[in-house]
Amino acid sequence: MHRDQDVVIVGAGPTGLLLAGDLAERGIACTVLERRAEPPDTTTTRAFAVHARTLEQLDARGLADRLLATGTTVDALRLYGKVALSFAQLPSRFPFLLVTPQFNVERVLEERAVAAGARVLRGVCVAGLSQDAEGVSVRVRPEAQAAPESVFRAEYAVGTDGVHSTVREALGLPYPGRPVVRSLVLADVRFAKPPQDVLTVGAVGDAFAFVAPFGDGWYRTFCWNRDRQLPPGAPLELAEIREVLERAFGTDFGLAEARWLSRFQSDERQVPEYRVGRVFLAGDAAHCHTPAGGQGMNTGLQDAANLGWKLAAALRGRAADPERLLDSYNAERHPVGRQVLRSSGALVRLALVKPLAVRAARDVLSAAALRVRPIANRAIGTVSGIGIEYGRAHGAHPAAGTRVGDVQLADGRLYERLRDGRFVLISRSAPSGGEARLVEDRKADVAFAVCADAAHALTLVRPDGYVAWACDETDPVSRAAQAGEALTEWCGIV
Ligand SMILES: Cc1cc2nc3c(=O)[nH]c(=O)nc-3n(C[C@H](O)[C@H](O)[C@H](O)COP(=O)(O)OP(=O)(O)OC[C@H]3O[C@@H](n4cnc5c(N)ncnc54)[C@H](O)[C@@H]3O)c2cc1C
Incomplete structure (x- = not known):
């Protein structure tokens, strides 16, 4: 034992x-x-693919720059047809997707x-x-x-x-749950004439293919062919990948060799x-x-x-x-x-939708929808993880559970401050006497920071970068009392 x-x-x-x-x-x-x-x-x-919210979490652990050095960044994700989600507007230090x-x-x-x-x-x-x-x-x-x-x-x-x-x-x-896609083919390959676009998606008729660079000369491809649906263990040759690439893109990009070929079935379960x-x-x-x-x-x-x-x-x-x-x-x-x-x-x-007419409607409608800024923001927020927020308790401040971006503090960035694993109490101004005492008593669990542009008078940021508690109280005595209660609730009794 x-x-x-x-x-x-x-x-x-x-x-x-x-x-x-x-x-x-x-x-x-x-x-x-x-x-x-x-x-x-x-x-x-x-x-x-490593998305922006994950990079933020890695930044809060001092690891993001190391990981960024291992890959290539991409500023848009092609979905199908000409429809793409752009990461460029993400309110993050990492407005892109890292391919590594x-x-x-x-x-x-x-x-x-x-x-x-x-x-x-x-x-x-x-x-x-x-x-x-x-x-x-x-x-x-x-x-x-x-x-x-x-x-x-x-x-x-x-x-x-x-x-x-x-x-x-x-x-x-x-x-x-259930299987969603059968006979999806994955191949890590080299091309003699690689595609110019960083993420390349092609779909023609019943063939679909996706190509992304690892940045070291190797490319990840996904291929799917409605006419060739085989069980996961069925043999797989380079010729099958070549055929789908040619159908989806009109070229096989000079497909030369593969280091990994795999046919799998993708399930959706929770x-x-x-x-x-x-x-x-x-x-x-x-x-x-x-x-x-x-x-x-x-x-x-x-x-x-x-x-x-x-x-x-x-x-x-x-x-x-x-x-x-x-x-x-x-x-x-x-x-x-x-x-x-x-x-x-x-x-x-x-x-992977089949009827041609539906595919055409899909492309037109998706492109139109993504031109509407709130819809595009929502879609990109979901995929990148930046838009994820958690439910809040009844009566809690509206900011509770929302993600806190990497705000500039008087002495550094928030995500640098989160690196020691503590909560961060952000104040719009220098701490009042009551707040200073709280901070002194709590320094094992909570770091104090000033941010003149903070959205709230006080914001208690959880170690994972979400708002635990916030308050807009202007009276310093009442504010310190409320902060004391919040700190007891979130960090226990000192
Ligand atoms: C083809 C493909 C492409 C993907 N692309 C992406 C992508 O671009 N971006 C993305 O975010 N996700 C992607 N994913 C999903 C991603 O790979 C998984 O979500 C991820 O690996 C899950 O991580 P995990 O740590 O939860 O589990 P795993 O990575 O599966 O790790 C589980 C570990 O547990 C070990 N283990 C299992 N059973 C036992 C046991 N009984 N005792 C001890 N150890 C055990 C295993 O050996 C393994 O090391 C992709 C998946 C596939 C199949």
Whole structure:
């Protein structure tokens, strides 16, 4: 029995690794159990798109610039026909999409987690788990040597073990949903005459193809051919990719070689609950959908960013009501997962629609809709994650639950200030006497910052960059009293 951790995380994909780093940096002892013996192979990658909100979350951990150096940025996402979503107007430091292979994201996150003290154990396969009033017992079996089962005991466990999650199964949770696209072909290839556009989408008749550069001479292509619907394991040759490219674009761009070819089926599924007692689910273990819009990994990373500080607060006794705070993970992230399923499903269904007349109407209507600024903002906000906000409690300030952009503070940027994992209390002016005392008492949990342009007299920003509480009170005594109550609610009693 291994007892020396507060949290066991099952699965060292991007979701589990971000969570491990967030917990370890807050002094929480956590162990990540990963079935694969080696880190991911750098010739195969599933995700390749990192959206603006994820880059903001990485910026709040001091990792965005490192990741940006590994890829290529793209300022618009072609959807179908001539319809494109432009990222250029995004109110973010990152008004673009970063194209970089998933293994770069995992490498950056794993290095940070390990440096902060997280243990990542590879070649360890989780077989099941059980929970009781005091904790969770996670049963593992080293995969390589048929060694006897051992048990990791922790206060909490998180299943970030992907689509075929053992943790979800052990909880007895269903994964309802359905297949959306069959026989989608993925190929990472080189071209002799690569396309000029950065993201290239082509659809002619019943063939659909998408091409994106990794920036190192290799290109990711997705191909779909309505006339060739085969099961996932069916053999796949370069000729099949060539045929779809030629039909969709009128050229195969001089298709030369492939380092990875895969035929797969894409499902749309979501677990009904992200929390069962002491066990949580995040990332693909909780939701999955088609690659359209490139949102899977991004959504998982944001699940982790939402859960990490809450788990740490519950474990360190820094929440007035730890159970309510932990429940808020499901309350906030489940609706986001549902919304992502809907938007990615709509994108793929529109892209693959069959009748010619409907396709023509789709292109005209979508292009017209995206010329209406609020519709375009909403669409781009959903895909990039910038538009995501969380519900607020009855009677809360209207700003509660909304994303806070990277505002300029009197002494630096907000997302630099968030890097030590604390809340940030932003004031429009220097603190009053009462506020100064609060800040002094709370400095382990809360950083204080002045921003003359702040939208509210006081704004309490959560460690994940959303508004916890705000107030427009002008009387300094009453304002300090209200702030004291808010800090007690969010950070516990000092
Ligand atoms: C073709 C394709 C293209 C995609 N493109 C994009 C994109 O551009 N952008 C995007 O955001 N998303 C994209 N996605 C989705 C993205 O890859 C996933 O959403 C992402 O990998 C989910 O991360 P995760 O950490 O939740 O799970 P995973 O990455 O699946 O990691 C789960 C980990 O758990 C481990 N594990 C599983 N079972 C056990 C066990 N019993 N014991 C121990 N360890 C276990 C696995 O080995 C794995 O390392 C794409 C997906 C596909 C298929």
